[in-house]
Amino acid sequence: MQTSFTPGQLADPATASSEGVIRKCVHCGFCTATCPTYVLLGDELDSPRGRIYLIKDMLEKQRKPGPETVKHVDRCLSCLSCMTTCPSGVNYMHLVDHARAYIHENYKRPWHERAMRQVLAWVLPYPARFRAALTLAKLGRPFAPLIAGVKPLAAMLAMAPRRVPAPVAAKNSTVPGAGARVALLQGCAEPVLKPEYRAAAVRLLNRAGYDAVFAAGEGCCGALVHHMGREADGLDAARRNVDAWTREIEGEGLAAIVVTASGCGTTIKDYGFMLRNDAAYADKAARVSALARDISELLVEADLPRGDGRGLTVAYHSACSLQHGQKVTEAPRRLLAAAGYVVRTPVEAHLCCGSAGTYNILQPEIAGRLGDRKTANLERLQADVIATGNVGCAMQIGQRSGTPVVHVIELLDWATGGPAPAALAHRNA
Structure with missing residues (x-):
């Protein structure tokens, strides 16, 4: 894609990096087929290619972002499926991260959006604050109908677990003769x-x-x-x-x-x-x-004991951050199979479940549709358990599924001598 940044603009390292990303895009449109928001909404501006056009225009002209640009950038999940699909090596992750930082500095959101984002930034990264917020959310459940119109708040209440686990201290654990x-x-x-x-x-x-x-x-x-x-x-x-x-x-x-x-x-x-x-x-x-x-x-490179999968069938959900962000696709499946589980993968395995960090709070409608779609595809496998490698995915799918949802490591731990996951304790006979 041709660009027209000035030398002065390119003196900024972030702009120079983004210009390099934009220039790699050849407008092929392969990314549209695997972008969750484009698949759902069918709007070119809700595809990676469309967002690249918007970001290019915003950065080149150094314009203050308008509500339309912000809306489409906000709708991006950062699932990075487009990066897996792209034949040209466009690093969309770095580009959209720069766009978000530019928007944060140059766009004044409505007060309620600013307040919500401030609360999320103040609470979620801090375990003690997050635990306190979840406890308050439990108390606030009866009032959920009163705030149904405030969709982010309603989404937060809906996602809060009914039981908040007690805090567990992190302790170093060593073994004799560790390698x-x-x-x-x-x-x-x-x-x-x-x-x-x-x-x-x-x-x-x-x-x-x-x-x-x-x-x-x-x-x-x-x-x-x-x-x-x-x-x-x-x-x-x-x-x-x-x-x-x-x-x-x-x-x-x-x-x-x-x-x-x-x-x-x-x-x-x-x-x-x-x-x-x-x-x-x-x-x-x-x-x-x-x-x-x-x-x-x-x-996957370690010498784990031989596993006993107890004949269970596992529906494996590959988190976007793992399969697209880190390009780790086979290791979890290989580990589960080696531990004795029958592993199945759903259709549309490349599409996001809609969790995406704070996305299911800030964009609850799109996140909800993606969550329902992902859960339906997983449940069609008729597995005994759903396994994933990311807590956000586990919460998003677990909220919708009648099938137990666990982390891959819980199943590996169980198969090699550890306790049954709480969701599967009834099978530990």
Whole structure:
């Protein structure tokens, strides 16, 4: 795609990066066939190609974004399916991230949107605040009909679990004769919503011969605020985590930084790019990104005990952040099959379930349609359980499905000697 940025504009590293991305687009339209919002809405401006045109116009002319441009950029899930499809290697992720940051700085949203986004940024990345918010949401359920017109608030109430798990402290776990030492991401939302994921991950890592440690000072990966365009907040989170993991790397050493929430993994693997222009952090961030691995990537190379899948059939939902963001497609299926499970994959496996970080709060109607579509495709497989590798997907699908939804690592842990996932405890006979 031809561009007309000025030399002055291209002196800005973010603009120069975006210009390179835009120029790679050849207008072929392959991305439209795999873009969830285009598949649903049929609007060219709700496709990656259409959004690239809007972003190009906004950045080239340095214009203040209008409501129409903001609407279509906001509707993007950042599922990155377009990047899997694109034959030209367009890095749409970096382009839309820049567009969101530009919009955040140059567009004044209606007050209620600003307030909602501020609340999400203040609450979700902090486990104690998030847990308190979920407790309040439980108390607010009876009043849900009164706020039905405020769709983001109604969506938050609908998604809040009826039982908030008790907090579980992260503790280092070592094993005699461990072959290597890995840091496990603590994260923010996952330990509040599903602390059992971390427990299963630690047991599995120990069983595979790894010492599992948690870096002091590490917190939210920054993805939640980064994808809302709050660039400074996202970079602050990245720096904090880079510092925490660098202390571990330079201390006793790390073989990997292991992530159980694939949405976080995609962002951590991008720290090197995010901090490329920060002289104090560029090298350290690149080293951290190089060490980041989804837990399935690590375990598929490990010597796990032979598994007993108990004859269960698993419908595997590949999170967008894993299959498109990290290009990890086969490892989870291979692990489940090796553990003795029968693994099935739904039609339209490339399409997003609609969770996408805060998307199912900020865009509840589109997210709801995608969630219903994904759940229907999964349930057609008539499996005993649905497995995924991302907590957001688990919550989005679990809200709609009558089939138990668990994390892949819970099934692997169970098959190799751990306890049954709570959702399947009745089968542990």
